[in-house]
Amino acid sequence: MQNLLEFYLGLRKKYPNKPAFATKQADKTFLSKSYSELIEDAHSFSEGLEGIEPGDRIALFADNCYAWMVSSIGICFSGAADVPRASDVTEQDIEYILNHSESKILVVENANVLKKILQVESRLTSLKEIIVLDESGLKSGSVKSSKFKLRNFADVIEKGKVAKSKSPKALEERMSRIKGNDLFTLIYTSGTTGAPKGVMLSHSNILSQVDYMPINLEEDDRALSILPVWHIFERIFEIFSMANGACTYYTNVRSLKEDLAIVKPTFMASAPRLWESIYGGIQGNILKASTTKKLFFSIATNLARTHFRTLQILKGRDLQLVPKSFFRKVFDFISALCLFLVSLIPYLIFDSIVLSKIRKATGGNLRGSVSGGGALPFHVDEFFNTIGIPVLEGYGMTETSPVIAVRTPDNLVAGTVGPLYGGTEIRLVDWKTGEVFLDTTRGLIEYGRKGEIHVNGPQVMQGYFKNQEATSKVIKDGWMNTGDLGIFTANGCLKIVGRTKETIVLLGGENVEPVPIEAKLLESELIDQCMVVGQDRKFLSALIVPNIQALSEYGADLSQIAGTTKVKEKIENEVKAKINAGEGFKSFERVVEISVLSKPFEVGDELTAKLSLKRHVITEKYAKNIDEMYK
Template sequence: MSSKVTAKNLAELYYDSAMKYGDRPAFGTRNKDKQFSTINFRDVYETGVALATGLIDLGLEPRDHVAVLSDNRKEWIIANYGILLSGAADVPRGTDVTDGDIRYILPHSDAKMVFVENEATLRKIEKNFPYLNNITHVILMDGDSTTNGKSNSNGKMQVDSKAGIPKTTKMADLIEKGKRLRELGDRTVEKRVAAIQSDDLFTIIYTSGTTGEPKGVMLTHANMISQLRNIPIDIGPKDRFLSILPVWHSFERVFQMGTIAMGASQYYTSVRNIREDLSIVKPTFMASAPRLWESLYQGIQSRIQGGSFIKRTLFNAAYGSALRVQRSLHFFKGNRLDLNGRSLAQSITLAVSSLFSIIVFFIPYLILDAIVLKKIRQATGGKLRGSVSGGGSLPFHIDEFFNTIRIPVFEGYGLTETSPGLAFRTPKRLVVGSVGQVLPETEILLKDIETGKVLYPPKKGVKGEIYVRGPQIMKGYYKRPEVTAKVLSNDGWFNTGDLGIMTFNDTLKIVGRTKETIVLLNGENIEPVPIENKLIQSPFIDHVMIVGQDQKFLGALILPSLEKFAEYGSTYEELATSRAVQEKVEQEVKNMIRTENGFKSFEKIVEVRLLPKTFDVGDELSAKLSIKRHVITAKYQSLIESIYEGKTQGSSQAPQVYARR
């Protein structure tokens, strides 16, 4: 990809792609007839220029910020073009934005204008407008919606003098105004694009937060250009991307920008339509969260188990032979996960057994693949060359399953703060169980979390906290220098808060987290501290730690109060085995962590486990009495695992006690 990206900023990239790929379809949106209406590269660029002209006419200045509250749709990318071509930066969020998010993010980001997708989102803005003193213009994407007013003959906003709320203008009207100005010779956009510096912001993405103070990650044009320069996958005009992740997430935006740079087509879908759209679009690539693959895996397993004995037998034979052959091929390619280093004897043994598996199972594999596994691949449209899973750890059995049946899943690793890519798995370096090789231009070091010893370069097979440095690292958190300083050093090293190991395959494996943020399988980022702080207010709870990293839902390890539950036992171990205590604690958690108390649906605690001993300073607690999450996670691993064993949703179970080692 690197040889093809020559633009200095994203606005230049948009122009270059319009010139190179003109009439080719760029973006598609599904209509009511289950067909995709598309807009080509030239039209999306020219529409974006017209929108930018209209925004400038409204008073948008270089380096201003514009909020965009919208989900995946063609108008989103047009709004993005318009904002960036005017020399401004976007502040994106989905339509599920809460009142708290609106009241904090829009003022904190200094957004001057706000795009809203539809009437429902517009109502949210109107409801919270008394808190949005910085917003001068509201722009509605939906073209067929009624608005609370119109722009005047000059295209300027009128204001409702009673409510102090700007009259909403339609995005389509603003585009038409821009076209008229262009026809009259307005070329302000060209001047704005020429003035964009590589260090200018193109976006501020706010991370999720329960406290009302999410952090605004500042990403520059140079950050994103570096991603396009270094992502090692081959994309071209013949490729079709299916977009299912929120289009404003940094992970999805890399692929969005990649399709623009390489002339590929991107089609917007949703969780509701994904299975149908896979067969309609027949994508060659897609970005996805682990939850999607888990859902597809469960669907496949359900159909297999519900089939006849013959079908189950055929599948087991097909998958079994494929697994043996693929594992053997991975070994000979140097792609079989190796965390400890193999001796010569071990390598010879694996080579002999791998060769034996290929000789015995290769012919059955070819036959059964054509009869059985090929039909499963058709569920993705049959043309999928690869999918990149990110936003959370992909469970190993699901990772191996799809790669074994030849639906390639190239897991990647990164954070919003790193634009996001840090490591990436490729067809040539497909080491199942790892997140691939570290990207070019990216440095990595590991630091021992107990001793602070720095491993640079990282030593293979040794675990440590991951620090990275490179052109993709954020500029910082917007208006939060003290928070920025905690994770980003003066010499450019960023603390990811993740624990990793460099494998003997020269790839990176993520093995845990030291930071507090929990990432669920669906990609939702959750800060556990506010939830824990709420629960610790209960007189029935002495200690609590929220768990759920790379899982479907949150669970909680809770130490019940000896004083409040004295009638059920005199020790924590006795309380932990009491069904009555379990039920009372579960009800207390349910009452405290609910939407009525300001928590989001995905922040609810689905399962609770009671702890048999208190947290001690020097063990589970630091000298400052903060909990050591990695210590507690390791000590109570089996108890945590019991929360998620065989669970697809929350269910009450008999109390389980961790057996102390």
């Protein structure tokens, strides 16, 4: 298979009448479209496009929906590459992305997005036409453009049906001309610094991800879609679901709880923030529960943790940064076996009484969820795996299509992102000296040593669009410098420990990785978000957003809670309890001062679309708070 046109057309033959995508209706039922309907609609859409040649770019600014997928596949069928973004795209990004990508056509979700586009239409240089997915978007006639042709999605489909009947072989002819290294999608990163960079991913990049996916899905599986589909992680997961004939159900954060009960999904892609939120909700409910319920929950989770950890040792899946000696292995195995057998019956009893109810909240059929787009805090990671909801953390980036490593149900080592993805090679480099001390292509392995991760494989991007300088900075001789710091464990897994660009250098010259400290702080039920600061300072401090649920007794909203002296004192005590020598932190890694914030970090402001901290933005925005901590 040399391109995604072949892949998509093959779906119609493999799973003609199977449901492909399902959308929630007003009566709370889900209406599905079959694979045959999906491919027919996409084919019609492609033939309804005007003035498009293979290699052109077509932008797609919309959120998860069936029409999004039809448009995306249709753009692929036309031989063009899509340029995706969410419907909440800013005017600044609209102008930059459309002009930089030289997109000829733009597909938007509805009239509201269209109005944003028309605010800057005089500054758009390459765009010729706008297509609106929502059928009511143009019917009122209230939205007009003096520069662009405007059409409804349904009109494009109808025109395509006519064109398809006149030229039935056009799609096959285009398919024969598309090569594996041709551009499939151009994704503009919402990076933490500078203008967005256009990541060029080819047909071969995407197909390699599907070929090597180590997770089993079946035709009857139900996948819940909650992450933005324009993000490559969710998109790859939906393509993977299609490859296996599974059905994807579209939901959103507001109706997730309800839809989990209705759909009873068997698998889903997710982000760390989702699990942190669910974990916080569970802990918040326990705080308000009766003494008896608190006691039962504590016993159940402690028994489950013992069961999980001992089982990990018995299966050889306990985290091992360096290899164990033979005698240590034997000792650990015997100890774990004894503890496993002693605790098994009490665990099973409390699991059925307490933990099974938590699992039912996810629908009761969830076999697992792949978490990506950011680091999953260890306490959250272990909690869900402990109570029987397998969270398979993965690691990657847009520039690698995205997966570099991922855990599987059969290789689940908590605290790591799993073994390397099929076809992937890595090097670990000492970022200070440039020494390559681990290189999987040469069989050079050193366990337990931290280094900068460089990746080589079929998933590595072609480069940044029209930006050779930026490409050359991150790709050398086919090796992609991720900028992440990792350790290769004796389990054969990768553990992410920070980023070279995030490293804080204190006045005394000490190098500090803020991510492990932040992860430890986030274990506290009192802390919702945080960022450690201290570059060129004598000591570390932290900006902290308190957890409203856990501290509701001190105020009705965040501003009231943050302004309470008692809250600051409680959080200060919590920070001291979490970050100290007893927890494995060095003296210079202690957080000395804190500033309690009255506003959460939000996507588009302090957070990227992947929910990563925009450290430079936060540092600038809270400069006064930071200075105050160092007075």
